[in-house]
Amino acid sequence: xxxRDYLRERFFPHIWCPGCGHGVVLNSLLRTVEELGFTxxxxxxxxxxxxxxxxxxxxxxxxxxxxxxxxxxxATGLKLQKPDLRVIVxxxxxxxxxxxxxxxxHAARRNIDLxxxxxxNRTYGMTGGQYSPLSGVGTAATxxxxxxxxxxxxxxxxxxxxxxxxxxxxxxxxVQQLVKxxxxxxxxQGFSVVEVLSQCPTYFGRKNKAxxxxxxxxxxxxxxxxxxxxxxxxxxxxIERGVFVREQRPEYCAAYDEVVRRxxxxx
Amino acid sequence: MSEQVRFVQGNEACVEAALYAGLGFFAGYxxxxxTEIAELLALKLPQRGGKFIQMEDEISSMCAIIGAxxxxxxxxxxxxxxxxxxxxxxxxxxxxxEIPCVIVNVQRGGPSTGLPTHVAxxxxxxxxxxxxxxHSIIVLTASSAQDVFAMTVEAFNLAExxxxxxxxxxxxxxxxxxxxxxxxxxxxxxxxERLTTSVPENVNxxxxxxxxxxxxxxxxxxxxxxxxxxxxxxxxWGFPTEDPKTVHELLRHLVDKIxxxxxxxxxxxxxxxxxxxFLIISYGCxxxxxxxxxxxxxxxxxxxxxxELQTLWPFPAHIVQQLSAGKKAVIVAEMNTGQVTASVKxxxxxxxxxxxxxxxxxxxxxxxxxxxxxxxxxxxxx
Numbered sequence: 001x002x003x004r005d006y007l008r009e010r011f012f013p014h015i016w017c018p019g020c021g022h023g024v025v026l027n028s029l030l031r032t033v034e035e036l037g038f039t040x041x042x043x044x045x046x047x048x049x050x051x052x053x054x055x056x057x058x059x060x061x062x063x064x065x066x067x068x069x070x071x072x073x074x075a076t077g078l079k080l081q082k083p084d085l086r087v088i089v090x091x092x093x094x095x096x097x098x099x100x101x102x103x104x105x106h107a108a109r110r111n112i113d114l115x116x117x118x119x120x121n122r123t124y125g126m127t128g129g130q131y132s133p134l135s136g137v138g139t140a141a142t143x144x145x146x147x148x149x150x151x152x153x154x155x156x157x158x159x160x161x162x163x164x165x166x167x168x169x170x171x172x173x174x175v176q177q178l179v180k181x182x183x184x185x186x187x188x189q190g191f192s193v194v195e196v197l198s199q200c201p202t203y204f205g206r207k208n209k210a211x212x213x214x215x216x217x218x219x220x221x222x223x224x225x226x227x228x229x230x231x232x233x234x235x236x237x238x239i240e241r242g243v244f245v246r247e248q249r250p251e252y253c254a255a256y257d258e259v260v261r262r263x264x265x266x267x
Numbered sequence: 268m269s270e271q272v273r274f275v276q277g278n279e280a281c282v283e284a285a286l287y288a289g290l291g292f293f294a295g296y297x298x299x300x301x302t303e304i305a306e307l308l309a310l311k312l313p314q315r316g317g318k319f320i321q322m323e324d325e326i327s328s329m330c331a332i333i334g335a336x337x338x339x340x341x342x343x344x345x346x347x348x349x350x351x352x353x354x355x356x357x358x359x360x361x362x363x364x365e366i367p368c369v370i371v372n373v374q375r376g377g378p379s380t381g382l383p384t385h386v387a388x389x390x391x392x393x394x395x396x397x398x399x400x401x402h403s404i405i406v407l408t409a410s411s412a413q414d415v416f417a418m419t420v421e422a423f424n425l426a427e428x429x430x431x432x433x434x435x436x437x438x439x440x441x442x443x444x445x446x447x448x449x450x451x452x453x454x455x456x457x458x459x460e461r462l463t464t465s466v467p468e469n470v471n472x473x474x475x476x477x478x479x480x481x482x483x484x485x486x487x488x489x490x491x492x493x494x495x496x497x498x499x500x501x502x503x504w505g506f507p508t509e510d511p512k513t514v515h516e517l518l519r520h521l522v523d524k525i526x527x528x529x530x531x532x533x534x535x536x537x538x539x540x541x542x543x544x545f546l547i548i549s550y551g552c553x554x555x556x557x558x559x560x561x562x563x564x565x566x567x568x569x570x571x572x573x574x575e576l577q578t579l580w581p582f583p584a585h586i587v588q589q590l591s592a593g594k595k596a597v598i599v600a601e602m603n604t605g606q607v608t609a610s611v612k613x614x615x616x617x618x619x620x621x622x623x624x625x626x627x628x629x630x631x632x633x634x635x636x637x638x639x640x641x642x643x644x645x646x647x648x649x
Contacts, residue, residue, distance in 0.1 A: 008495075011506055044489050046334070057497070057506060062489045064337070065497035065507075066330065067360055073327035077334030077342070080318050081292055082489045106323040256318065263313035 006030045006040065008060050015054055017125075019213025021172035021198030025090070025119055026055050028175055032182040044085045046075040048100060050092035051126050052119040052198075069099030072107045075114050083253040086186055087113070093120040093134040097153055101133070108162035111190045112252035116164075117182070118155055118193065121200035129203030140207040159193040160245045166192035167245035171220035172199060174241065181243065190251050197224075197239070271450040277441040278303040280412040280448050281345070281371060284419030286311060287450070288458055291340035292318045294331035296350060299383045300439040301373040304345035325350035329357035329370070336361075336368045337496065339461070339487035341423055345371035348381060348390060352397070358432055359398035360498045362521060365475070365483060367426035367433075367461070369419075374438045374551075376629045385629030386439040388551055391606040394434045395580045401518060403525035405532060406434045406580040410441060410554040412448040417456070418534070418577055424459035425532065429524055430483055436579060438602070440552035440631055461485055466492065475517075476503040481524065526581050533583035536575040539565055540590055543572030545641065548587065548611055549600040550576040553632050557600045560634035560641070571641070579607065584614035591615045596644045600624045600637045 007030070016022050033043060043061040047053035049068035056063040062085070066074045071089050079087045096104055096118045107114060123141060124130040131141035136152040144150075159167045166188040168181045178196060185192035199205060199216035210216050225231040227242035275283070282304055285293075293312055295305040305321065312319040318335065322328040325346050332342035346354065351372045361368055374390045376382025394406045405425050409415040415437065422433040464484035466472040472492035477483050486492040499507040500514045508514070525532070538561055540546065549557035554575040561573045574590050576583065591597045591611070597620060599608040605623045612618035624640035626632040639649045 040493060041489075041491065057495055060493060062493050063495045064334070064488065065495065065499070067356055067498060070326065070330045070357065073322065073330035074334040076320070076322070076327070077292065077294060077331030077336075078338050078489065079334075080320060080331070081335040081338040081340045082487075085489045102323055103327055106327070256313075256320075260313045260316055263310075264316075 001034060003027065003030045003034060006033060006060050008058055011057055014058055016051060017202040019199065019201040020051070021121060021200070021213070021217075022052055022055065022119055024172040024175060025117065025178070025196050025198060026058065028178040029055075029088070029090075029117070029182060030059065032179050032186065035179065036183055036186060038086060042086055044078060044087045046071050046078060046087060046089050048091055048095040049126075050095045050124070052090055052092035053095060055090045069095055070103065071095070072100060072103040072114065072116065076107060076110075076112055079112055079114060080253060080256065083113070086115075088115045088117065088186065090117040090119060092125075093118060093122060094124050094132040097155065097158070098133045104159075105162040108159055108164040108191050108193070110252040111163060111165055111249050113189055114191055115185045115188075116191070116193045118195045119198045120155065120195055121198045121204055123200050123204040125200050125203050129207055135204075142207070155193070155195040156244050163191070163249070164193045164245060165190035165247050165249050166243070168193070168243045169195040169197070169239070170241045171197040171217075171224060173217040173220040174224075177241065184243070190249060270452060273448045273450055274445055275412055275448045276303060276443055276445050277409070277412050277415045277437060278373065278443070279307060280415040281419050281435065281437070282307040282311065283448070283450055284416040285343055285369070285423070286315070287416075287453070287456065288420045288423035289341050289460075290317065290343055290423070292332060292335035292342040293344065294320045294322050294328040294335070294342075295344050295346065296322055296325045296328050298325070298347045298350045300375055300442050301345045301347045301371060303442075304371060325353040326357060329354040332368050333357060333361050333364075333366050336366050337488040339490070341367070341427075343369040343371065345373070347373050347375050347383075348377045349379070351390060351393065355397045355399075359400065359402065361432040362398060362402045362404065363498050364496050365430040365521075367430055369422045369426055369433050369435060371435045371437065373442045374436065382629040384439070386552060386602060386631055387629065388438055388553065388602040389606070390436060391579055391601075391603065394436055401522060403522045404434065404580055405429070405431060405525060405578070406436050407534065407577055408436045408551045408579055409577060410551055410575060412444070412446045414577065415441060416448060416450070420456050420458070421534065424457070427459045427461050429528075430485070431525065436551070438551045463487070464492070468492070473503040474505045475501060477520070529581040529583060530585060532578055532581060533586055534577035535583060535586055536577065537590070538573040538575070540572035540574060542570055544570040544595045545644075546572050546574060546591055546594045546597045547600055547637065548574045548576065548597060548607070550579060550607065553600045553602055556632050556634045557637055560637045563634065576607070582610045582614070584610070587611055587614040588616065591621070594620065597621045598624050598637065598640055598644065600632060602626055602632055
């Protein structure tokens with residue numbers, strides 16, 4: 001199938017600004033699904049609220065557009081009820097790690113088989129450019145007119161510490177890697193986290209004088225380096241991308257099947 | 268013996284009824300005085316192949332049951348005041364997206380942490396208006412383990428019939444009082460199963476297109492039909508819209524599907540109301556004391572009756588209006604500052620003859636407390 005066959009074109013045009021990185025994530029996600037050979041009925045997309053979360057409406061899968069920060073909680077109920085579904089949860093940085101931070105930690109701890117995509121543009125785009133827990137110290141935002149003093153999370157370290165069994169990071173510049181990583185994440189049995197650095201030229205870019213969308217993508221190229229590269233040793237400011245965690249631990253739905261077996265007397 | 272006689276807490280009666288009704292999924296978070304419901308379901312649901320999960324908070328519990336219900340399972344959560352406050356946003360989502368589910372709120376003293384182990388009935392208006400925005404909601408209550416069973420089954424039936432969340436508003440006394448429960452044989456109480464669409468696979472299914480009778484047949488999410496669900500105002504496809512006509516019609520639909528059926532949804536009990544000069548209106552644990560008072564005073568020749576409400580919302584104003592007409596006085600017995608009293612005053616022909624008998628100190632209201640108000644109303648000394 002062509003990528004456009006996975007789209008609900010009647011709901012276009014989409015709401016994203018020109019140059020927004022989220023369309024790259026959408027494109028990569030659909031190419032991944034196509035490469036993996038899943039049918040549309042095998043995939044559910046559960047999202048929260050924000051620019052990134054509008055992704056669910058545009059794809060011709062089972063789509064659930066929920067509450068700000070709560071997508072993983074809805075997805076947990078859905079997955080437990082229908083374990084055969086491949087459940088993908090695209091979230092923004094504020095959605096996933098500010099208001100939804102607690103659910104993020106606990107989904108990772110349970111190792112429930114969901115694929116969390118954190119589309120990190122370091123800002124709240126839909127409300128007009130406020131700082132998020134991934135903006136970082138020194139950035140400018142409409143709610144940080146004197147400079148942001150809030151230190152940022154490291155999504156990868158956070159996810160790994162909380163127990164996610166597949167953790168990766170890439171950017172909207174590195175689309176080949178993005179498709180590869182998304183493919184591995186969706187097929188991974190357990191909670192997988194993919195952080196995608198995504199550009200918001202409209203708010204984060206303009207406020208922080210980061211230039212155009214192309215400039216911002218060039219920065220993703222220049223400011224990142226593959227995991228474990230020598231470049232990182234020479235320049236610690238570089239952001240590593242690639243797969244950080246890849247391990248096997250009992251998956252939650254499978255573990256629950258064992259609970260049912262025990263409750264029914266081991267039959 | 269065909270029926271099963273049990274000696275149980277109200278919370279256990281609720282669990283037995285939920286299982287009787289076909290509960291398949293429970294998500295919750297520990298909180299007094301509702302915790303026994305979660306504990307018992309953790310034990311019993313897996314025995315039937317059902318799903319139990321203890322979530323990280325009440326917010327996620329509410330979200331999880333919505334996700335599970337949409338995928339086809341009858342789903343429930345149970346909590347108390349502070350947890351119920353946390354559930355409001357997702358409760359509104361279930362209302363907006365018309366996803367059936369049952370929420371148990373075993374009331375304790377509030378506001379805030381309040382009196383976790385003591386009884387109160389202060390959440391009546393929160394169940395009605397805790398969710399932001401215009402909406403309607405069904406709220407049932409009960410005063411005994413037997414009625415807890417009946418109302419819990421009814422809650423699942425109403426949730427499926429109207430595609431709406433239904434709240435079971437219990438209280439600490441009913442939840443923790445142990446008494447006799449007759450568990451009916453399967454099939455004795457009618458069960459409403461989910462209305463599923465007859466639209467075949469590969470044919471467009473409109474999740475929000477009502478049938479001629481106004482009902483919306485469902486298709487298990489993740490099954491043969493792909494569709495969108497959103498908490499935004501949406502069209503028949505479930506896709507966001509700001510079209511004024513569609514927005515207006517959806518809001519009217521959400522409110523009217525419940526408010527226009529108040530007479531069907533109204534459950535209540537009456538005791539000695541036929542010749543009563545004085546009418547007590549009560550519900551939940553307070554109705555036990557009210558009934559005691561009515562039985563006592565009848566022995567002394569007082570013409571006094573009781574209307575026990577089991578449906579609190581939509582408020583059965585027609586019943587209240589009818590039964591309070593011509594009474595010398597109406598006394599509402601409840602453990603709050605007069606939340607149902609206000610609705611009774613609004614429904615009664617003569618609101619000046621409606622009085623409140625209450626307790627606000629975490630102690631169970633007794634028939635003496637209600638009697639004292641009755642005597643004051645009657646012009647007698649306490």
